[in-house]
Amino acid sequence: SVPNVVFEGPSPEKHEPLNDYSGPENGDTLNAYISAGKEELYPIHRTYYAVKNNIIFKIDPTTCGSAILQDYMSPFYATIATRFGRIYGLPLRTTNMDEFGMGSHSTNSHFGAVQNVPPYEKYSAGGSSGGSAVAVAAGPFKMALGTDTGGSVRLPAAYTGIVGFKPSYGFVSRFGVIPYANSLDTVGVLARTVAGVAESRLFHGYDAKDPTHATVEARTRMNANLANSDVCPLDIHDLGGRQHLKIGIPLEYNIAEMDSVVRQAWQETLEKLQSEGHTIVPVSLPNTKHALSAYYILAAAEAASNLSKYDGVRYGNRSSASDGAGDVLYSKTRGELFGEETKRRILLGSYTLSSSAIDNYFIKAQKIRRLVQRDFDRVFILNNPLRPSDEQFDLTDMDENVEMADKLGPSRVDFIICPTAPTLSPKLEEVVSQSPVESYMNDVFTVPASLAGLPAISVPFRLSSEDHETGAPPYVGIQVIGQYSDDWRVLAAGRVIE
Ligand code: GLN
Numbered sequence: 001s002v003p004n005v006v007f008e009g010p011s012p013e014k015h016e017p018l019n020d021y022s023g024p025e026n027g028d029t030l031n032a033y034i035s036a037g038k039e040e041l042y043p044i045h046r047t048y049y050a051v052k053n054n055i056i057f058k059i060d061p062t063t064c065g066s067a068i069l070q071d072y073m074s075p076f077y078a079t080i081a082t083r084f085g086r087i088y089g090l091p092l093r094t095t096n097m098d099e100f101g102m103g104s105h106s107t108n109s110h111f112g113a114v115q116n117v118p119p120y121e122k123y124s125a126g127g128s129s130g131g132s133a134v135a136v137a138a139g140p141f142k143m144a145l146g147t148d149t150g151g152s153v154r155l156p157a158a159y160t161g162i163v164g165f166k167p168s169y170g171f172v173s174r175f176g177v178i179p180y181a182n183s184l185d186t187v188g189v190l191a192r193t194v195a196g197v198a199e200s201r202l203f204h205g206y207d208a209k210d211p212t213h214a215t216v217e218a219r220t221r222m223n224a225n226l227a228n229s230d231v232c233p234l235d236i237h238d239l240g241g242r243q244h245l246k247i248g249i250p251l252e253y254n255i256a257e258m259d260s261v262v263r264q265a266w267q268e269t270l271e272k273l274q275s276e277g278h279t280i281v282p283v284s285l286p287n288t289k290h291a292l293s294a295y296y297i298l299a300a301a302e303a304a305s306n307l308s309k310y311d312g313v314r315y316g317n318r319s320s321a322s323d324g325a326g327d328v329l330y331s332k333t334r335g336e337l338f339g340e341e342t343k344r345r346i347l348l349g350s351y352t353l354s355s356s357a358i359d360n361y362f363i364k365a366q367k368i369r370r371l372v373q374r375d376f377d378r379v380f381i382l383n384n385p386l387r388p389s390d391e392q393f394d395l396t397d398m399d400e401n402v403e404m405a406d407k408l409g410p411s412r413v414d415f416i417i418c419p420t421a422p423t424l425s426p427k428l429e430e431v432v433s434q435s436p437v438e439s440y441m442n443d444v445f446t447v448p449a450s451l452a453g454l455p456a457i458s459v460p461f462r463l464s465s466e467d468h469e470t471g472a473p474p475y476v477g478i479q480v481i482g483q484y485s486d487d488w489r490v491l492a493a494g495r496v497i498e
Contacts, residue, residue, distance in 0.1 A: 030115040030125075032134035034063055034094045049084065049200075050135035050144040053094040054101060055187065056176040057081045064178050065097040065109035065128075068316040068337040078176025079207045080145065080187055087201055093141070095131030099339045100303065101149055101180040104442040105431045106130025106156070108341045113428055117160060120473040123425045126156030129190065133160040136190050143191040143200050149180050150295050151420075151446025153188035154458035158477020159425035161460045163494065164190045165197045167487050169453030170214045173207035181302035182212075184295075184450050194459060194494040198236055203487075218385075222485040225385040231414060234492035245493065247273060248283035248379050248413035253445060258422045261468060265461040265476035266419050269497055273417075278496075283379045283413060287371040288448055294368035295447040296440055297352050297361050304349025307342070310334065344436060373452040380483040381412045386453075415493050418445055420458040420477030424470065445479060455487040456480065457494040 034053045051057055054064045056078040063069045077085070084091070098108040106114035106127035114130035116123040117138040125134050129146030133156035136144050146153040148166035157164025165188050172187040179185055189200045207213045214222070232243050249270065254263070270280050312318035312333030319332040338346070352361035377384045421442055431439065449456040458477035468474045478497055482490035 030117070030121065030134050030138060031112050032096055032114055032125075032131040032138070034060060034065075034096050034111060034131070048088045048142055049091050050093045050095050050132060050141045051081070051084075051091045052097050052129050052132050052144070052146045054097060054147055054178045054180075055081060055145055056178070057085075057091060057094065059090055060094045062094075062178060063110070064101070065099045065111060066316075066338065066342070067110040068310045068333070069178075070110065070317055072316055074176070076176060079173035079209060080202075080204070081176060083201075083204045084145070091145075093135060095129070095135050095144060095146075097131055098128035098152075099342050100178070100307065101128040101147055101152055101185075102303065102341050102345055103127040104151070104155055104439055105426075105428070107428065107431055108339055110339060113432075115428070116425060116473055120425070122427055122429070123473055124159055124428055124431050126159035126421075126425065128152040128156075129164075129188075130156045130159075132190050133157055133162060133164070136160075136192060137162050143189055143196055146188050146190055147177060147180070148186050148188045148446075148450070149184045150299060150450045151443045153190060154420050154446050154456060154477065154479060155442065157190050157458045158420035158460070158475065158479075159473060161462065161473060161475035162190055162192050163194050163197050163457065163459055163498075164188060164477075165202075165457045165491065165494070166449070166455065167202065168214075168455045168484050170212045171455075171485075171487060172202055173204065173210040173213045175207055175209040175213075179302075179306045181299040182306070183302060184299060186450075194457065194491060194498050195236070197457070197494070198491045222385040225383060226485065229382045231382050231486070231489065234489045234496075236488070236492040236495055239492065239495055243496070245273070245278045245414045245496070246381070246412065247278055247280050248416045249280060250285045250288065250416055250418060251282050252285055252288040253418045255422060255444070257441065257444075258419065259424060261424065261463060262419050262422060262476050265463065266417075266478065269417065269461060269478050273497065276496075281413060283416065285372075285375040285379065285416075285448065287368060287375050290368045291372050291448045291451055292440065292444050294365040294372070295443070295451055296348075297365035298369065298451075300345040300349035301353050301362055301365075302349070303342075304346045304353065307338075307346055310338075341436070369451045372448055376416075376448075376452050376454060376481075376483070379413055379416070380486075381414055382483040382486055384484050386484055414482070415490065416481040417497070418479055418481070420445060420479040424472040424474075424476065426472070449479075449481045452484070454484055455482050455490045457490055459494050459498050 056074040105124040114125045115121040116125040132144035132146040135141040137160035153164040191197045310316045319336045461476040463474040480493045
């Protein structure tokens with residue numbers, strides 16, 4: 001009775017062509033799009049979806065929000081583009097984003113910052129898939145594709161009051177998705193409702209062109225793992241109040257930096273779940289406190305390696321100031337055409353991979369990643385079908401928490417529920433004056449699931465006006481995190497809290 005991991009939603013014919021927004025707030029004035037409108041080229045039902053401009057669709061250059069790829073036309077389509085193209089036709093618009101996905105507010109784009117939906121234009125739309133979020137939240141798009149490396153689908157969903165889903169790592173092909181940090185990158189979906197996400201038909205058959213895409217055998221094993229487990233079956237189409245979920249609340253997530261309205265929204269969500277008969281239990285994820293630093297070491301290291309190919313020769317644009325040869329070509333092109341944050345990450349990543357620093361940074365961060373994964377494995381009812389072994393690393397020097405966590409006993413929960421971000425959407429002017437480290441703080445609740453490759457969804461909680469006097473967009477994202485491969489139940493749980 002446990003649903004199959006590979007989900008095929010209803011056929012697209014069942015959808016009304018959605019074009020219920022045509023007001024001035026349709027994203028054009030909010031800098032949500034990279035491309036100019038091509039309405040004249042496509043029939044109106046092509047407003048079905050928009051797509052982040054790091055996924056190759058060939059309707060526009062795939063810029064990744066960068067000057068270096070401003071005119072880059074790929075010779076092929078991404079696998080997800082071919083798939084969506086076959087189901088829905090080509091998308092009408094490509095959406096603005098932080099350069100190469102590096103950011104949390106869509107302010108690090110060569111094409112300017114994305115603005116949140118009116119009357120909140122002065123606030124952050126979240127990032128890095130902020131353009132995709134606004135394309136949906138402001139209309140006319142029913143859904144948008146984004147990518148989530150450390151929260152880039154979930155955070156913009158939270159700040160714009162819509163739903164954002166990041167699947168298990170390796171469940172959606174990344175072929176033709178320009179990499180930021182390969183071991184963390186996923187393709188996700190934003191929509192106005194959980195049902196909209198579930199019906200997006202994001203999951204697809206095996207793609208041999210992505211070596212990290214889950215094979216047919218792996219999926220069969222994962223389905224068997226689900227079917228043989230004690231998890232409560234959840235049917236997204238028939239929630240019916242019969243399910244009884246055990247929900248874990250990670251004690252370490254109750255941080256001092258959390259806004260009181262966010263904490264209150266979290267608490268109200270849990271109280272409502274409890275009143276509906278679900279069980280809420282505290283769980284401990286002791287390595288969470290190191291997850292953010294580990295993420296920013298690993299993501300930057302992979303980015304530094306990935307971005308080395310933009311050399312002004314093979315890919316992308318070349319600086320006009322260069323003499324076309326040697327080091328000058330390389331340094332001028334990269335110095336001029338990468339944005340500040342991208343350069344910061346390249347420097348950071350190159351440093352942590354250098355021979356004198358690798359042991360203290362990169363290797364330690366990999367160990368922390370394993371510990372974060374193990375924390376999650378301890379608390380979920382469902383076993384991790386990948387059964388991560390710790391053989392690769394000797395973790396004994398790292399995990400002072402093993403004893404303590406094991407004493408807490410296996411809590412065995414279906415899901416973890418926590419806020420998506422510690423604060424409401426900040427003002428754009430605050431964001432630009434923040435230090436990089438302050439802006440990395442926004443990702444504190446989204447990166448643990450990314451490090452562990454887990455499925456997670458952000459569902460909006462709307463604040464009532466008396467709870468909320470700050471003028472910020474009145475939404476708190478509430479995040480459901482599930483065990484690896486438990487994507488379908490995560491979506492259903494998203495509907496339970498919606
Ligand atoms: N804000 C995070 C970063 O800058 C996550 C971005 C993402 O998921 N692409 O790395």
